[in-house]
Amino acid sequence: MDITDSVAISVSALDAQRRRLNVIASNLANAQSTHSQEGGPYRRRDVVFQSAPVASPFQRALRVSSMRMDGPSLEGVKVARVVADHKPGQAVYDPKHPDADAKGYVIMPNVNVMEEMVNMISASRAYEANVQAIGATRAMWSHALEIGRS
Amino acid sequence: MTIFDRTIGLLERAMDLRGTRQRIIASNVANEETPGYRAKEFQFKDALSQAAHGGSAVPVRVTHQGHIMPMGGVHALGRITEVPAADLPLDANSVSLDTEMAKLTDNAMHYNTAATVTAMRLRQLLSAIRDAR
Numbered sequence: 498m499d500i501t502d503s504v505a506i507s508v509s510a511l512d513a514q515r516r517r518l519n520v521i522a523s524n525l526a527n528a529q530s531t532h533s534q535e536g537g538p539y540r541r542r543d544v545v546f547q548s549a550p551v552a553s554p555f556q557r558a559l560r561v562s563s564m565r566m567d568g569p570s571l572e573g574v575k576v577a578r579v580v581a582d583h584k585p586g587q588a589v590y591d592p593k594h595p596d597a598d599a600k601g602y603v604i605m606p607n608v609n610v611m612e613e614m615v616n617m618i619s620a621s622r623a624y625e626a627n628v629q630a631i632g633a634t635r636a637m638w639s640h641a642l643e644i645g646r647s
Numbered sequence: 648m649t650i651f652d653r654t655i656g657l658l659e660r661a662m663d664l665r666g667t668r669q670r671i672i673a674s675n676v677a678n679e680e681t682p683g684y685r686a687k688e689f690q691f692k693d694a695l696s697q698a699a700h701g702g703s704a705v706p707v708r709v710t711h712q713g714h715i716m717p718m719g720g721v722h723a724l725g726r727i728t729e730v731p732a733a734d735l736p737l738d739a740n741s742v743s744l745d746t747e748m749a750k751l752t753d754n755a756m757h758y759n760t761a762a763t764v765t766a767m768r769l770r771q772l773l774s775a776i777r778d779a780r
Contacts, residue, residue: 503666503673510677546681548674571674571727574681623679626744630676633755634669640762641662644769 502571503634505551509573510627516576517544517620521613528608531596538596539606540581541613547577582607657699658765664691664725665758671727672754675747679740686742691725 520542527539551573584607592601668689678684730741 503670506670506673506677510679513677546678548678548681548684571670571687572678573674574677619680623744626676626679626748627673629748630673630751633751634673637666637669637755637758637762640759644762644766646766 502551504631506571506573507627507630507634509549509551509575511624511631513544513546513574513576514620514624514627517546518617518624520544520579521617521620524608524613525610525617527606528610528613530606531594531603538586538604539608540583541606541608542579542581544579545577546574548572549575653699655765655768657695658761658768661695661761662758662765664689664695665754665761667691667725668754669751669758672747672751675742676744676751679742679744679747682740684740684742686730686740686747688728688730689725690728694725 524541527533530539533539549572586605586607588602589605590601591597591603594603597603668691671687671689675686
């Protein structure tokens with residue numbers, strides 16, 4: 498069914514943007530972490546979005562007979578992977594810090610708080626846009642249901 | 648003479664095509680930040696005008712006396728085209744969120760109009776049937 502598909506597509510984007518917000522939150526939380534599990538300072542992470550079909554193979558098989566269009570297929574979005582950013586972090590002179598090197602410099606995480614805030618706004622706007630899309634689809638659906646009412 | 652004239656069929660087709668377009672717009676909005684994604688556009692003017700003139704996108708033939716010719720055909724076929732990335736930004740994604748949101752509203756409004764008109768049309772028929780009693 499067409500309309501449920503558009504909701505599924507928008508939901509895939511809500512999911513992807515929420516994951517992106519999680520990553521941003523992690524970056525902001527660790528903006529000062531000079532220790533990490535991999536050793537060394539925390540490295541900022543980023544998500545890679547990838548377009549992906551939303552329907553299961555079963556659904557697709559069912560729909561083949563009723564396909565009403567040609568051309569490229571429609572896709573939702575998913576987070577393909579989370580990648581670490583390898584740009585170097587800033588070195589801060591702080592000889593008393595336990596993570597300071599022989600010369601007294603501490604390598605800070607490569608998180609730029611400004612950049613993360615901008616990404617955060619971008620992610621929440623994208624989230625809102627998809628919520629709007631679901632709202633519009635919902636309104637269409639309820640109008641269609643009105644047809645049967647006398 | 649039929650109860651369901653061409654108007655109902657045309658409205659149905661319009662809603663069908665608008666529903667598909669909604670899906671395509673949702674896909675564009677969802678992929679607003681996917682690197683390399685190309686915005687998609689759904690062309691259905693031809694399909695709709697064909698419906699308005701009673702033509703069928705899929706040719707139908709009567710080969711048996713029991714066959715019924717469909718009223719204006721049931722297969723509305725649109726065409727999906729890709730919008731090229733005009734100025735090739737860094738991630739070469741051709742989705743413009745403002746355009747997509749405007750299209751989303753426009754499409755939903757058209758769909759809702761078609762749905763409302765269909766409901767009105769059916770109510771007209773219903774009152775005609777009831778008054779005849």
